[in-house]
Every structure is written in C-alpha cells, then in structure tokens.
Amino acid sequence: MPRLWTTTIEEHRRTVQAAVLDATADLVAQHGLTSVTMSQIAKATGIGRATLYKYFPDVEAIMITWHERQIGHHLDHLAAIGSKGGGPEQRLHAVLNAYATIQHGHRNHPLASLLHRGPHLLQARRHLRDFFAELLSEAAADGHVRDDIAPSELANYCLHALDAATELSTEAAVNGLVAVTVAGLRP
C-alpha cells in the first residue's frame, strides 16, 4: 500500500475510535455503565454494529480506552504546567496543586471505583511518580525541599496525600490539603 493510503486509513480509524469514545462516555454518563449496549453505541456513533465490534469487543473495553485517553490528557496538562517558567519550587507547587484539582474533580464520579483499578492506571501512577520525583529532586537541589528522604519516596507521599482531594467537598479544602502536603516537604 502506498504510504499516503495507510496514513489515511490510520487517520480514519483514529477518527472513528475517538467518536466511539465520545459517544460511549455520553451514553454512560446518561444511563450508567451497565445499561449501555454496543448497539446503542454504534447508533450514537453513526456506524454499524459489526464495524464497532472491529474496534472494541465490549463496552468495558471502550470505557478503559476512554479512561486511558482522559489520563493522557491529565498527564499532558501536568507536564505543560511543570515545564512553564519559574523556579523549581514554584513549578513543583503548581503541579501538585493541579494534580489535587484533578483528583478533586473525580469526587463522586460514578465510574471512579470501576476504572481506578486496572493496569493502565498503575502505569500512569508510575509515570506521575517519576515526574513528581524529578520536580522534587530539582527543588531539593535548590534547598526548597528536604533532602533527608529520597525524591521517589517524597513523590509517593505527594501522590497519596493529594488523593485525599477526592474526599473533599470544597476548593478551599483542596487548597488547604495542598498547603499541608507541601509543608511536609520543607527542609
């Protein structure tokens, strides 16, 4: 096959997949995961049921792919914040704050307990831990973060402590949580 042709097929596949993910997320948000069928999803996407099965075996597989896409967006967002200007301390705080805000946004999410297991999430958490550890290591070199504990362990602490944001009801409480978590990092 000529290169251009492959690219077009690949692009088409990606467009269809994205449309399936969007349609499924909408349907699940409206009706709940257990009452959404592959037929409904095919109809909402505007493709045939047989075509849908060429992309995904079942609704759960679609939701996991959707979740992977969401996680990808979150990681991109955090990476963008972490590479903005400012000193290491400033960037660290901005990233921790953004992570707490993301976790806070997941509170009461009906799919959280279902999707927040799964190997795809473990990988994202490992990625996040490395990213946090890098920021922490830079901030420690600058004397803004304690250096008596390994950056990877501090990163682990930050991830867990900020997960508490999923149980907070106000933005003020989230800011308080970030302040407490950051206070634990001081030299």
Place this chain on the structure above:
Amino acid sequence: MPRLWTTTIEEHRRTVQAAVLDATADLVAQHGLTSVTMSQIAKATGIGRATLYKYFPDVEAIMITWHERQIGHHLDHLAAIGSKGGGPEQRLHAVLNAYATIQHGHRNHPLASLLHRGPHLLQARRHLRDFFAELLSEAAADGHVRDDIAPSELANYCLHALDAATELSTEAAVNGLVAVTVAGLRP
C-alpha cells in the same frame, strides 16, 4: 430456652465461626482465594459441609468476615495506643506510626486489592478518620498541630498520606513517611 442454654449456643456458634475464619485464612494463604472450596474449608475446620453453609453462603463471605475481624483487631490496637499515657502530640504520633506500620504490613498482600473495596472498609475508614480527628483536635488545642485546617480534613490527609506505606519496601522508609506526614501537620 433458659438463658444459660442460649449463651452456650451463642458461644458455640462464635467458636465455630472463629475456627472457620482461621481455617479459611490458612487455606487461602496456601492455595489462593479462587482455588479454595467450601468442602475444603469444612474439612479443615472439622465440621460438616452442610453445617458450614449454615454459617456462610460462600468463600468470599467468609473472607469478608475474616477481614472485618482483622480490621477490628487493628482498630483495637490503635485505640489502645491512643489511650496510653503521654501528651496529645506523643499519642498522635504513636497512633500515626502504628497506622503506617499496619498499612506497610499489607504491601504485596495477595488479597489486598480484593478486600480493600467493600462497604465494611469504608466504615472502618470513617471510624479511623473520626479517631484521628479527635487526636488531632487535642494536639491542636495544645499548640502542637496547625489549627488553620479542620481536624477532620487533617485526619483525611493523614489517612491518605500514610497509605503510601503500602508501597514502601523498608521500615526506614515508613519512618520517613511518618516524619514527612507529621511535618505537614505542624502549626
């Protein structure tokens, strides 16, 4: 039925139930949850299969009851530590340290991901949060803990931050985690 008789039956039931829980925990530790059958459990307990079914509908129900018993022991242990002598700060630190040690003990536990959902755990966490909040409130009144954040929110922070102990490999790292978490609580 005379009172004495009822007590004896009740005691007998409790003894049998405890024996079932012990035998099941042993079998599951040896063979894994999915390969243990009700027949094996009845045999290991030394009771008939029909009798076992009068106590529990299936292996999972036994494991959940076993887990409830474990959680009860942990809560008793923490309560005992929290009511020992010493000032509020000292008792708070002892309890947080003990909780981190319990969580650390669960690392790599094959049943953790299975049992650590479930409504019985939510209730235990609520209980723990109240208990932590009480200790934090006393320590704050003594000037050892910050009072700009509600004790219940600080308790939530402690619970989540110390859960990071499940991912640490050494006791030294657990001590470091407790130190960082406690540092976040300072006024």
